Amino acid sequence: MTSEPTRTDATEAGDGGPVSQTLARVSRLHRLCGGKLLRPTGLCSGQEFLMMALWREGSVRQSELTKMLDLDPSTVTLMLRRLEQGGHVVRTRDPQDRRVMLVRASTESYALRPRVAQAWALLEERTLDGLDDEEREAFARILSKIEKNLTSTDDG
Amino acid sequence: MTSEPTRTDATEAGDGGPVSQTLARVSRLHRLCGGKLLRPTGLCSGQEFLMMALWREGSVRQSELTKMLDLDPSTVTLMLRRLEQGGHVVRTRDPQDRRVMLVRASTESYALRPRVAQAWALLEERTLDGLDDEEREAFARILSKIEKNLTSTDDG
DNA sequence: GTGAGTTCGTTGGTCGCCCAATGAAATCGC
DNA sequence: GCGATTTCATTGGGCGACCAACGAACTCAC
Structure with missing residues (x-):
């Protein structure tokens, strides 16, 4: 009845990859936070x-x-x-x-060099706040893997 | 299985947080890759x-x-x-x-909805290629933590 | 009511980032 | 030597995203 086209289950829940979605949000927040720390x-x-x-x-x-x-x-x-x-x-x-x-x-x-370094150190701290060493290591490792994935994918 | 994030002097003085650095690079790649998949x-x-x-x-x-x-x-x-x-x-x-x-x-x-969903599914796949379930779960979990960190930091 | 404050959206300016096309300079081929 | 190719940088156009400033519309206090 409704001309509203849908709810096809093809889209499943509307969110595409959940991790990609979260990654995109985190990216923006990270960038924004870094920008604020860097502004001074x-x-x-x-x-x-x-x-x-x-x-x-x-x-x-x-x-x-x-x-x-x-x-x-x-x-x-x-x-x-x-x-x-x-x-x-x-x-x-x-x-x-x-x-x-x-x-x-x-x-x-x-x-500016030390100030930039400090800003990045602060960003690192805020980003990883509350994560234990194991999580940090795992995150860094996985991130590297993903970087390789996206680099190789990213047409040559 | 040694963690080998040792890029030698990279973490010395010039570079801020190594994880943040990698995250920034991955963000860009991820965004770029998503953009290409989305363009069609x-x-x-x-x-x-x-x-x-x-x-x-x-x-x-x-x-x-x-x-x-x-x-x-x-x-x-x-x-x-x-x-x-x-x-x-x-x-x-x-x-x-x-x-x-x-x-x-x-x-x-x-x-466009299903096409966008498919693009995101593909992006998710490329991003997480080669990661086992455990890594994916860990990554998602840590990412959520980081999101909270950066959100609370942001303006709250 | 009338006026103060708030909410909502828009404009103008700046920056990062991309792509496509162009022009300048060096290099290769013959 | 001289044309064809490649390399390097720039210009122009477009989109995402921010901030600051503004005016229009609604709310609330008095």
């Missing part, structure tokens, strides 16, 4: 990965950075533009190969 | 949550939707505009309270 440092959520890579690696080609972060080139271009404008990053053309941009963290940016 | 349905990553909520709940106030999805009101406004433009959603003003917008899934959108 002046960085936005996502930029910290880039900065951490630069702090660790020194001077790198932009293409290398893109590969390391596994991001779209255009994403990196825009992020770097903003970070450069904010004085956190320095970009120079490679004289040897004028296509490539050499990127490095600005000297002043290193002042 | 015509929905973008993130919209499926909204649609699944509407399919499940029927007609709801936009504010309710915002609360259910735990999103910013402006985010929902914009998402709904696009979804409405795409014919997946119908919005009407509540005559009783002219502030509120009543939102429901369009009749045609129900055709």
Whole structure:
């Protein structure tokens, strides 16, 4: 009678994979929480990965950075533009190969490094609060497995 | 069976919480993979949550939707505009309270429901591939704990 | 009632992230 | 040498998501 199309049991309960669903929610919360902890440092959520890579690696080609972060080139271009404008990053053309941009963290940016590390430590703490060592280990192990699953799946 | 999360100096000073780091990477991969699986349905990553909520709940106030999805009101406004433009959603003003917008899934959108469910099932499968029941259970349980951690931390 | 406060949704701005297409520079093939 | 290919970065467009600020509508106090 009802023109309402359904309740087909094909959809079963409406929730697709329950774990995926939860993972998606946790991801958002985690990202949000990280962003809030990071805000005082002046960085936005996502930029910290880039900065951490630069702090660790020194001077790198932009293409290398893109590969390391596994991001779209255009994403990196825009992020770097903003970070450069904010004085956190320095970009120079490679004289040897004028296509490539050499990127490095600005000297002043290193002042942020410990603060970012602390923010992440706090995030880690909040995330894993109340979990015993066994759970933490299991979680880390399973997460790594899942990462491999999704990486290999993620078309080459 | 040795735990081998020892990426050597990775956990030294530059990187914050190793688990958070991995979680962030997995989140991105998971989202990306979900987006690709979802693309054939015509929905973008993130919209499926909204649609699944509407399919499940029927007609709801936009504010309710915002609360259910735990999103910013402006985010929902914009998402709904696009979804409405795409014919997946119908919005009407509540005559009783002219502030509120009543939102429901369009009749045609129900055709997408099983496809979305299937995409999520596939995502679930890929995500948890190679994990035994015990690991899956543990992962789900820990994820729920973490969700609580981050939720209480978030704004409560 | 009239006014204070609250709820609801929208706008404007910013960022991360993607894809597609383009242009600049180096490299390979001949 | 010179064209075809590949590499690298940028631009333009789109969506998700946030925050801050705003105006419209309803509620409550007086």
